Amino acid sequence: MAEDLLVVEDVKKHFPVTRGIIFQKQVGAVKAVDGVSFTVKSGETLGIVGESGCGKSTLARCIMRLFDTTDGKIVFDGRDITKLSRANMRPIRREMMMIFQDPYASLNPRKRVGQIVGEALEVHKLGTASETKRRVQELLEVVGLNPEHYNRFPHEFSGGQRQRIGVARALAINPKLIVCDEPVSALDVSVQAQILNLLEDLQQDFGLTYIFIAHDLNVVRHISDRVLVMYLGKVVELAPKAELYDQPKHPYTGALLSAVPIADPERGRARQPIVLEGDVPSPLNPPSACNFHPRCPRFQAGHCDVVDPPLYPFGDGHIAACHYPLERWPLAADEFRKPAAGHPPAETETSAVS
């Protein structure tokens, strides 16, 4: 069994909301990430999905230590990095890199491609100038760009090519973990397929581990081994890919899956989408207990709004935070509304996080 490369334990990130100019008084906190735990095994791809504002990107930045966490523990490669100082963090930064969403904003327009890709090598003092140049040209070739484009500026490239530059930059120092924050959502489908294939090839060739954040459930299904679903800063479901897409347990996962349009007119129109009402509530003032209850079609008054559901295990590393999980899938729209008569609430036992 592969070892755990990254262990995230009960991580919280609360942003304080203050009032007053001189004497700033904290009047509340935006609970962007509120108690998230999971592990990532070496060599696997963990997909993270959720709507905008659910805390996916904040979580990624906490893992990368770009934000300090409010609470919790992050263990990377057997070492607790939660409280490491900047200097102690530096060698560990060689092991983890990030690919960003917007290929237009994440490359410095005033630097040449060679400088952008080689910057990490310089920072970590890996090799002389000529060695760096050779390495950069090698990397450009690996990601499918022409090594002669070494001296060009980012504006000379299309969106897909820029994202390849972003991938080359992430690869430069042979990291173990790459956190991809919506790497393909700004790209056209044909270019998106190119980048997804490239990421898969690189994973095989270099044994990379990915955390892949996206809001597109099609893309996440394609690339991930396991998928984590987030809602308002909390984990609602975590399962191996096939389990999650074929047997979702949490009503929110079910609603997300049924909302994705299917590129097949007959099948797409035959199914009955579960349309969630309203918007994601404000994380400043989240609903009580299960924070999905105001939008949940299976909401049971007196239970869901009083008792916060723990992550119940469903076997095979499948966990979901719901008192009334879905019995089967797909469900017809009217079945979805209420748990089946006599359907017992899930037993209360302490959650086992695999």
Added chain:
Amino acid sequence: MALLEVNDLKTYFQTDDGIVKAVDGVSFSVEKGKTLGIVGESGSGKSVTCLTIMGLNSKKNTITSGEALFNGENLLTAGSRRLREIRGNDIAMIFQDPMTSLNPVHSIGAQLVEAVQLHRDVSKKVARARAVELLKAVGIPRAERRVDDYPHQFSGGMRQRVMIAMALVNDPDLLIADEPTTALDVTTQAQIMNLIKRLQDDFGSAIIVITHDLGVVAEAADDVLVMYAAEVAEQAPVEKLFNRPFHPYTWGLLGSLPRLDIEVERLVQIPGQPPSLLRPPSGCRFHPRCPYVMDKCKQVDPPLVAISDDSDHLQACHLDEETKDREAKKLLESTMAQAS
């Protein structure tokens, strides 16, 4: 007679680098109560086609030709005053980005009232009542109070609803939605698409949906136009397009799409990039990226013609129909085999 009939529409932009042929000979028609989906990658000319029909291109550097007959009236030669009467009244448009297409310094109500009063001689009170009624129709809770709110007080999905309310204010015959859900989350996208469908049933409007999402097209459109590099590559009723795709570009699009209901080992990728419209490739514009390229493709631009046994299904490709039928079947079988 079709509600909107576009014939051989061309839009060329003069730039410092030369002439950009943004739309190059596009023809289609939309019937009342039907939905036309236009798909294609960025820069394929989807949006410019619709902006040209609406007369929204800058006059200065644009050369347009062809005709766009709306109820028999050619919009391309109509005067700007006449166009202003039509826009927002008979034809309305929903833009992609709900964050930038509302005016941030006016309340939602004021913007809706303006849209009503521009086209109808009614008092402010009546116009306001109409605004509230529409906000209710698009599902905004507490519409009587929210009508006085400003755009920043609404979420992305709510703003898109306001945009739709504004488009529907004068019961348009034709609604053009330019990537109406691209900026939204899937759950909100489902809400908005449901809303558009419901409103079409209620008002009987025709709709043109511009999108790059084949899933949205499959679920919402009756007819589909696939555009590539300013030209139409394939045009067919939606079931035919998905069940018997007949153009290598359409195959590429379908193959490169990761799907929720199907487990694909590896995505089929279309090599290369979409071409520059300043200097489009000779012959068929798809030929540098096409795996089936022949010598003929490099010289002769294939015309858009009906396939021999189906007059509704148009495609622009030199490849013989036998090969295409075989390849289309192969593509479908491979996806069907993987579908659970």
